[in-house]
Amino acid sequence: MASERGVLMLILLALFCTIKSSHASTGGIAIYWGQNNGDGTLTSTCDTGNFEIVLLAFLNDFGCGRTPSWNFAGHCGDWSPCTKLQPEIQHCQNKGIKVFLSLGGAFGSYSLCSPQDAKEVANYLFQNFLSGQFGPLGSVTLNGIDLDIEGGGSNLYWDDLVKELDVLRRENQYFYLSAAPQCFMPDYYLDKAIKTGLLDYLFVQFYNNPPCQYSPGNTALLFNSWNTWTSYVLPNNTVFLGLPAGPDAAPSGGYIPPNVLINEVLPYVKQASNYGGVMLWDRFRDVQNRYSDQIKAYVPKDALRFVTAVSDAIYEGVSEALRHILPNY
Ligand SMILES: *[C@@H]1O[C@H](CO)[C@@H](O)[C@H](O)[C@H]1NC(C)=O
Numbered sequence: 001m002a003s004e005r006g007v008l009m010l011i012l013l014a015l016f017c018t019i020k021s022s023h024a025s026t027g028g029i030a031i032y033w034g035q036n037n038g039d040g041t042l043t044s045t046c047d048t049g050n051f052e053i054v055l056l057a058f059l060n061d062f063g064c065g066r067t068p069s070w071n072f073a074g075h076c077g078d079w080s081p082c083t084k085l086q087p088e089i090q091h092c093q094n095k096g097i098k099v100f101l102s103l104g105g106a107f108g109s110y111s112l113c114s115p116q117d118a119k120e121v122a123n124y125l126f127q128n129f130l131s132g133q134f135g136p137l138g139s140v141t142l143n144g145i146d147l148d149i150e151g152g153g154s155n156l157y158w159d160d161l162v163k164e165l166d167v168l169r170r171e172n173q174y175f176y177l178s179a180a181p182q183c184f185m186p187d188y189y190l191d192k193a194i195k196t197g198l199l200d201y202l203f204v205q206f207y208n209n210p211p212c213q214y215s216p217g218n219t220a221l222l223f224n225s226w227n228t229w230t231s232y233v234l235p236n237n238t239v240f241l242g243l244p245a246g247p248d249a250a251p252s253g254g255y256i257p258p259n260v261l262i263n264e265v266l267p268y269v270k271q272a273s274n275y276g277g278v279m280l281w282d283r284f285r286d287v288q289n290r291y292s293d294q295i296k297a298y299v300p301k302d303a304l305r306f307v308t309a310v311s312d313a314i315y316e317g318v319s320e321a322l323r324h325i326l327p328n329y
Pocket residue numbers: 197198199200234236237
């Protein structure tokens with residue numbers, strides 16, 4: 001009896017590991033870095049241990065034949081080559097943190113002119129940021145590309161860009177694709193890209209959007225929008241709750257004080273099977289408010305409780321089966 005229990009425990013342990021690893025994300029924090037010198041260095045951001053994903057913001061000039069260029073505030077640019085970020089990016093990656101390049105943002109000159117243009121931009125991104133060849137950030141292999149498309153005039157061909165990048169990640173080493181739509185649906189710029197189903201992560205901006213964000217004492221609009229989003233996308237498209245890291249990070253609102261997030265909001269949003277965690281805009285405000293420090297412990301799903309419930313059910317089932325095979329069990 002004792003040894004049979006032992007064997008059972010081993011089977012269950014193997015099952016637990018399978019269950020655990022089949023869930024890509026149990027909840028982490030993604031953060032945008034690069035729009036203010038007050039962000040601190042990329043290395044110091046990763047050394048907090050608070051983040052699962054760091055998004056370099058932004059490559060904000062590209063497409064329609066433009067020479068691609070980026071705006072990383074004073075971190076690097078005209079007077080300081082961005083290749084100095086190479087060791088910092090690698091430092092983050094060595095800690096298991098995923099580093100993405102984010103395209104777009106609120107300012108800049110970007111758009112795509114045709115499906116062929118989308119393909120050319122995809123190839124440019126792959127060669128310069130995803131292949132390990134020498135590019136503007138040095139010889140790096142970033143972990144993903146993020147689309148924070150909120151301007152540029154045209155909403156065309158972003159789905160083509162996603163499809164072309166998907167072709168490249170299938171032919172080469174896998175990299176992630178993400179987008180940061182506004183919570184108000186459908187997102188003017190990104191809806192078609194989202195409908196491809198190819199985006200691993202959606203960093204939905206539940207701020208600066210009064211119809212679908214938190215306001216003091218009122219979680220209803222936020223929860224309603226969260227439910228719509230998590231059921232709108234495919235089950236394998238993970239949704240992050242995108243939030244401002246401080247009240248001044250979102251002039252049109254949506255800031256949620258840490259205690260409200262921890263006690264009221266996270267317990268609710270975590271119930272979605274494709275909950276991925278919290279996205280923060282941006283590291284500069286996070287440094288000032290220590291927002292990620294305060295919420296970090298509460299962001300992961302309570303995976304243990306889920307696994308224990310499942311394992312109890314499996315144990316009952318296997319015990320029942322063994323009782324039939326082994327009369328003395
Ligand atoms: C999600 O699953 C669908 C198949 O149902 C697949 O076509 C798609 O590539 C997957 N998306 C991601 C991001 O893995």
